[in-house]
Amino acid sequence: MIKELSVPKRTIMTPGPVEAEPRVLRALATPILGQYDPAFFEIMGEVSTLLKTPFETKNKQAFVVDGTSRSGLEAAMFGLIEKGDRVLIPAYGRFGYLFVELAERAGAEIKLIEKEWGETFEPTEVIDTIKEFNPKIVAMVHGETSTGQIQELKEIGHFCRKNGCLFLVDAVATFAGAPVKVDEWCIDIAIGGTQKCLSVPSGMAPITYNERVEECLTDRYQMELGLSDQFRNDHFIQSNYLDLSQIQRYWGAERINHHTEMTSMIYGIHEGLRIVQQEGLEARYARHQLNEKAMMEGLIAMGLTLFGNPKSKMVTVTCVEIPEGVDGEAVRETLLTEFGVEIASSFGSLKGKIWRIGNMGYSSQKANVLQTLGALEAAILLHGGKIHVGKAVAKALEVYHR
Numbered sequence: 001m002i003k004e005l006s007v008p009k010r011t012i013m014t015p016g017p018v019e020a021e022p023r024v025l026r027a028l029a030t031p032i033l034g035q036y037d038p039a040f041f042e043i044m045g046e047v048s049t050l051l052k053t054p055f056e057t058k059n060k061q062a063f064v065v066d067g068t069s070r071s072g073l074e075a076a077m078f079g080l081i082e083k084g085d086r087v088l089i090p091a092y093g094r095f096g097y098l099f100v101e102l103a104e105r106a107g108a109e110i111k112l113i114e115k116e117w118g119e120t121f122e123p124t125e126v127i128d129t130i131k132e133f134n135p136k137i138v139a140m141v142h143g144e145t146s147t148g149q150i151q152e153l154k155e156i157g158h159f160c161r162k163n164g165c166l167f168l169v170d171a172v173a174t175f176a177g178a179p180v181k182v183d184e185w186c187i188d189i190a191i192g193g194t195q196k197c198l199s200v201p202s203g204m205a206p207i208t209y210n211e212r213v214e215e216c217l218t219d220r221y222q223m224e225l226g227l228s229d230q231f232r233n234d235h236f237i238q239s240n241y242l243d244l245s246q247i248q249r250y251w252g253a254e255r256i257n258h259h260t261e262m263t264s265m266i267y268g269i270h271e272g273l274r275i276v277q278q279e280g281l282e283a284r285y286a287r288h289q290l291n292e293k294a295m296m297e298g299l300i301a302m303g304l305t306l307f308g309n310p311k312s313k314m315v316t317v318t319c320v321e322i323p324e325g326v327d328g329e330a331v332r333e334t335l336l337t338e339f340g341v342e343i344a345s346s347f348g349s350l351k352g353k354i355w356r357i358g359n360m361g362y363s364s365q366k367a368n369v370l371q372t373l374g375a376l377e378a379a380i381l382l383h384g385g386k387i388h389v390g391k392a393v394a395k396a397l398e399v400y401h402r
């Protein structure tokens, strides 16, 4: 017989998924309500209200798409792109290329501009390309988890607003861990994450958008009603499950029958967002910054080299070069099996070259930072790395005591 579930104890220091808030795990066990129960509508309404805090928005539309963050990105792209629409994608890491894949599938005419991994774009580089290409949509990643870089968005957002393009932003890895100022930065549609800085299990995509996007979705919905199936198929990618206009009408006053909302997950995000509200955005961002600083200084004291441009480094991910002659995967395995600590490797050209250490949500804690530094030092030594011994944890402690 298969035994009862038993999971090992872990300290998850990856860029997601990270450890869930214990209060969220408890909320998940709350009894189920029917999806048309007024008591449940009230909870959905509260989730919608609570989402507006970390998105820093007054948008009417804020809800979750059921599915991981990628479902929110896909719903947004497929909802807005009609075949042949021009989409500009400035990519500076792996998740920029996810936008390319989605835009391709939606039949967009794509303009891709690229940056070397570890760097971000100067706003003027993007703005000049907008002038040349005149896109309907500009799609950008805010925090690139693959390289640990964060993109400046405000100037680009303002230019998009003045010039009538829609600004679509993947804020999955920064949402609730670093400022994502939807209104101030003129972001038209933003997608957040749950399993990263919010520390709620994976499976939902928080999303918010303004009237410009809403109009675009409504126009298309009304147009589609009057179209033949053939015409519709020629012009749009038709997702039913990820149809943003239908999901909006399910979350709104109409309560149309779309999917069966995931009651337990809504309880979970409700509690996760309440924790954000209680902690306060400023205090939450400050906590992430302090733990990031301790981690960075500890790694440097160990003699390691941080990866990427320090001016545009993400607070919620720290990338560090794997030292000469050390097998990065062997170190990660030792960390996991001997210490229960998980850190991440990387993708593409960075595979085998850097480790990525997360600093997200509930996992962003002093005890975790100290444990990770100590364990990493021992694991690197075990695998023959040459580092400064006995410095990292002390240095991090010094940061906390400053």
Ligand SMILES: *Cc1c(COP(=O)(O)O)cnc(C)c1O
Binding pocket: 016, 068, 069, 070, 071, 095, 141, 143, 144, 145, 170, 171, 172, 173, 193, 202, 203
């Ligand atoms: C993790 C991540 C995603 C994908 O999220 P899933 O929940 O795995 O679908 C997208 N974009 C960025 C920047 C991410 O860090």
